[in-house]
Amino acid sequence: MSISSRFAVGIHILSLINVDQGVTISSDYLAGSVNTNPVVIRRMMGMLKKAGLIEVRPGIAGIKLAKEPELITLFDVYKAVDVVQEKELFSIHENPHPDCTVGKHIQSTVEPLFIAAQLAMEKVLSNVTLLDVVEDIESKVALT
Amino acid sequence: MSISSRFAVGIHILSLINVDQGVTISSDYLAGSVNTNPVVIRRMMGMLKKAGLIEVRPGIAGIKLAKEPELITLFDVYKAVDVVQEKELFSIHENPHPDCTVGKHIQSTVEPLFIAAQLAMEKVLSNVTLLDVVEDIESKVALT
DNA sequence: TTACCTGTAACTATAATAATTACATTCGAT
DNA sequence: ATCGAATGTAATTATTATAGTTACAGGTAA
Numbered sequence: 001m002s003i004s005s006r007f008a009v010g011i012h013i014l015s016l017i018n019v020d021q022g023v024t025i026s027s028d029y030l031a032g033s034v035n036t037n038p039v040v041i042r043r044m045m046g047m048l049k050k051a052g053l054i055e056v057r058p059g060i061a062g063i064k065l066a067k068e069p070e071l072i073t074l075f076d077v078y079k080a081v082d083v084v085q086e087k088e089l090f091s092i093h094e095n096p097h098p099d100c101t102v103g104k105h106i107q108s109t110v111e112p113l114f115i116a117a118q119l120a121m122e123k124v125l126s127n128v129t130l131l132d133v134v135e136d137i138e139s140k141v142a143l144t
Numbered sequence: 145m146s147i148s149s150r151f152a153v154g155i156h157i158l159s160l161i162n163v164d165q166g167v168t169i170s171s172d173y174l175a176g177s178v179n180t181n182p183v184v185i186r187r188m189m190g191m192l193k194k195a196g197l198i199e200v201r202p203g204i205a206g207i208k209l210a211k212e213p214e215l216i217t218l219f220d221v222y223k224a225v226d227v228v229q230e231k232e233l234f235s236i237h238e239n240p241h242p243d244c245t246v247g248k249h250i251q252s253t254v255e256p257l258f259i260a261a262q263l264a265m266e267k268v269l270s271n272v273t274l275l276d277v278v279e280d281i282e283s284k285v286a287l288t
Numbered sequence: 289t290t291a292c293c294t295g296t297a298a299c300t301a302t303a304a305t306a307a308t309t310a311c312a313t314t315c316g317a318t
Numbered sequence: 319a320t321c322g323a324a325t326g327t328a329a330t331t332a333t334t335a336t337a338g339t340t341a342c343a344g345g346t347a348a
Contacts, residue, residue: 203345
């Protein structure tokens with residue numbers, strides 16, 4: 001299992017908006033860069049818009065960031081594109097046998113451990129901003 | 145998306161082996177406690193055996209831990225049941241457009257960030273042992 | 289030999305992802 | 319006011335992973 005590539009695509013979209021400033025960015029343009037169908041991009045634009053990360057308007061080409069890139073973390077993107085639900089990175093089998101010592105308690109024992117692991121992962125994401133990503137990309141461009 | 149419940153079931157199986165000592169544990173018995181099909185359990189027993197966590201022999205009922213419970217971490221179980229591949233908790237869209245600044249560099253920029261997040265999650269799992277889980281379950285039993 | 293166990297192949301149902309087609313809606317330019 | 323181009327979104331399909339199930343081969347002890 002892997003977390004949906006929507007997350008990476010979301011980061012791609014936001015980075016491109018920031019890097020390609022001055023260019024009018026449409027869903028078709030983004031689809032070309034990401035190499036997918038424009039509808040996939042538009043669906044994601046809807047999610048990023050709903051999360052308050054971008055500004056888009058029907059009928060008008062041109063997407064803009066709704067915040068400065070240093071104020072957008074990868075965790076914001078991760079939540080926006082809905083790849084992992086809160087407390088549900090790990091799943092626990094339902095209906096273990098309640099007459100069994102282990103079956104009765106396994107869920108409540110394991111759940112906080114799973115949540116702690118998920119939070120540790122999410123904390124790393126929240127410590128990286130879109131600006132960090134964009135700067136890394138631009139540093140690679142400068143080398144060539 | 146969620147990580148397969150195989151992980152939670154694996155923890156359940158190992159905990160039960162440790163808690164229900166003295167009882168002869170078969171795949172049917174485990175299936176009853178987990179509330180699933182015995183074949184699902186046997187498949188998992190194969191994985192846990194292959195990872196060196198349990199000892200099972202064909203034809204003989206009775207599963208044993210291959211190590212002391214304080215030497216088995218949740219990370220060991222996680223690797224054994226093969227729920228997430230190394231470096232692949234997150235997936236990245238393939239074939240972004242190479243003529244585009246962002247498309248050309250997004251993968252190499254994002255990958256180390258994703259790996260760092262995954263490692264942080266896995267580190268939490270490696271700091272919890274089967275003994276911790278078993279003691280937590282037994283402390284709950286003692287309260288009733 | 290019998291009964292019971294593990295080991296495993298094969299098939300099915302379900303759910304999530306991603307891609308795609310089709311079309312309604314919105315807006316600016318002419 | 320209309321046309322063209324964009325976004326917004328419903329519906330369909332292909333692919334993949336999970337989980338459950340049936341069936342049966344092979345091992346072991348009584």
